Amino acid sequence: MNTMLDPRIDVPQDEDKQDLREFPTEVFPTTVARFISEAAASTVVPPEMVGVPLLVGFASAIGASRVIEVHEDWHEPSTLYAAVIGDPGVKKSPATNKAFRFVEDQQKELRKAYRYERKKYESDTSDTSDANSKEEPKLERVLVDDTTVEGLAMVLDENRRGVLVHRDELSAWIRSMDQYKTGKGSDRQFWLSAWTNKYHSVDRKGQKEPIMLDRPCVSVYGGIQPEVLHEVRNGREDGLLDRFIFTYPEKMRSRWTEERISDQSKEAVREVYDTLRGLELNEDGQIPVKFDADAKHLYVQLYDQHQEEMEVPGFPTRLVGPWSKLEGYLARLTLVLSLVRSSHDGTPERIEIGDVLKANVLLDYFKDQTRKVYGEMFEQDPMDQLAIDVVKFVDAVGGRIKEEPTFIFQVLKSDYKPERSDELTKKLKKIAKRVPDLEVDHGTTANTGGRRWLSITLKNGVAAVAAVAGEPLTRAEASKGADLTQGTKLAIPDGSQSKEYVVELGTRLILYALDRQTHDWQCHTEAVKIMERRYDEAEKQRNGEVPF
Incomplete structure (x- = not known):
């Protein structure tokens, strides 16, 4: 297991107890972050409402x-699907308008150029003999708002670079997909394919030939109100929502401000966007941007750590x-941040180690928001x-325990355990099938008269969370912890376990009962004395020797 960056695998915490990371504006060049x-x-909004x-x-x-x-057979595009979650009145639109002003200005310039070329074309082809000798001008698009998939396909067919789709209310957009269709529904299928730039064809009404898009490239951004989040899901498990990155900022009190955006900041961002x-745009295919050696090495580590997150027992x-x-x-994110940096600095296109680090910081932010x-x-x-x-x-008892099922049932603290020990064993076996790092086994031993046992093991170092000794227990604390575990037969008087095993397990359970986060149980001498x-x-x- 590759854990060069962080030798620990954290035990998962309750989601409502986790602190959310702030939006990391520092991943952008200084002038962009200033904007x-x-x-x-x-x-008067949180920075993520502009930054995302x-x-x-x-x-x-x-x-x-x-x-x-990423490697020879794996290429990722710059396509992003993103959504901001917020109530009406939190200024989603004003913040988005400031972020998209450069896109909108570009679209205005393209429309102006188109109208000029259109007027010139109509003037030049007024003579019908010249009508077929000149190519009709087309409006180049960078921004699309309210359109059907068929209409968008026509736009993408004429704009190979791709477009940005901006919807004020993504919830209505998602719910409307396939509203008048039966079967699989082509709208959702289009958006599933577009996220990966996968080939997609769209049939047009009244046309024999479909629109065939080799590599549709479209990024999406819009807002969703919190109260309709459950409606957006709508029982569909096709992975469309999984393709979105989210920002769900905390509310801010809105007050008058004289703060303004400096001309220098506006110009800096405009230059990056225009660059x-x-x-x-290569006619033969998309141009790949490659890692340097150090950046690739770091990327592989971060990739593995991301996979390990999903393997930790209890991952939702x-x-x-x-x-x-x-x-x-x-x-x-690595690609986008790298090209933003190189466009801002005027440096060659190459993925550097700093790009990967910043992308991972930004990814951690989006992970928190997704949770x-x-x-x-x-x-x-x-x-x-x-x-x-x-x-x-x-983890508290040392990474592995093998005891009677009733014993484990008694000492395990959980509001979610079943009412009987045999049901707990069944649930643990099901959990182990989900989680590679959790190993569960059970059976009986012949040398103790068919005594039943249950074994639970955390593999791959999951139990090796950083050891923290903490303050030694007082005699009163140790006695309290012992009282909490009094009915669990910790001493196991049948003599099947060694004194060392019983003392260590019992001491760990006392610490566990007291919610003391430690793996250095030997420093808690009072608890050890009680167990001995x-x-x-x-x-x-x-x-x-002593009457019962």
């Missing part, structure tokens, strides 16, 4: 001109879908919660 901060301050749409705008400017070469729009089942897409977003959004869309799975509690328990005394008393009872 985000100034635009947010002038609108600006990121999508940059991605759409790159469009089909570039892909990142990205000007990247060469509902997050498996979006996490599988975030795997691709690590590459896509928050999916937490509101989906109910918590009790099996996931039980798995988290089991991980904490087995309890074992010695049980031995005397077993040998008949």
Whole structure:
């Protein structure tokens, strides 16, 4: 297991107890980050409400001109699907307008040029003899709002670089897909394919020939109100929502401000956008941007760590879908940030180690936001919660425990465990099938009269969370912890376990009962003394030295 960057695998925590990361404006060049901060301050919104749409705008400017070469057979485009979650009145539109002003200005210039060329064309072809000798001008598009898939396909067919689709309310857009269709529904299929730039054909009414898009490139951005999140899901598990990255900012109190965006910041961002729009568009295929050696080495480590997150026992089942897409977003964010940097600095196109680090910081932000959004869309799975509690328990007792099922049932602290020990064993076996790092086994031993046992093991170093000794327990604390575990037969008076085993396990369970996060149980001498005394008393009872 490759853990060069972080030797620990954290035990999963309850989602509602996790602190959310702030939007990292520092992943952008300094002048771009300044624009985000100034635009947010002038609108009185969190910076992510400007930063995320600006990121999508940059991605759409790159469009089909570039892909990142992860390896020879794996290329990722710059395509981003993103959504901001917020109530009406939180200034989603004003913030987005400031981020998209460069896209809109570009579209205005293209329309102006088109009208000029159109007028000239009509003048030149007024003589019908010249009508077939001149090519009719076409309006170049960079921004699309309200359109059907058929209409968008026509736009993409004439704009190979791609476009940005901006919808004020994504919820209505998603719900309207296939509203008048039966069967699989071509609209959702189109958007599923477009996310990967996969070939897609769209049939047109009254036309014999379909529109065939070799590599449709379209990025999407819009807003969703929190109260309709559950409607957006609508029971569909086709992976469309999993393709979105989210920002769900905290509300801000809106007050008057004299803050404004400086001309220098506006011009700096405009230059970056125009440079990205000007990247060469290869007729024979998308141009790959490649890693340098150090950047590729780091990317592989981060990729593996992302995979390991999904393998940690208790990883929420509902997050498996979006996490599988975030795997691709690590590459896509790396590509976009790298090209933003090179366009800003005027340096060669190459993925450098700093690009990968910044992309991972940004990905961590989107992971937090995805947890928050999916937490509101989906109910918590009790099996996931039980798995988290089991991980904490087995980690606390040293990474492995093999005891009677009733014993484990008694000492395990969880609001999600079933009412009987045999049901717990069944649930643990099901959890183990989901989680590669959790191993569950059970059976009976012949040498103790068919005594039943249950074994739970955390593999691949999951239990090796950083050891923290903490303050030694006082005698009162140790006694309290012992009282909490009093009815669990810790001393095992049948003599089947060694004194060392019983003392260590019992001490760990005392610490577990007290919620003390530590793996250095030997420093807690008071708890050790209690367990040694309890074992010695049980031995005397077993040998008949002390009356029962």
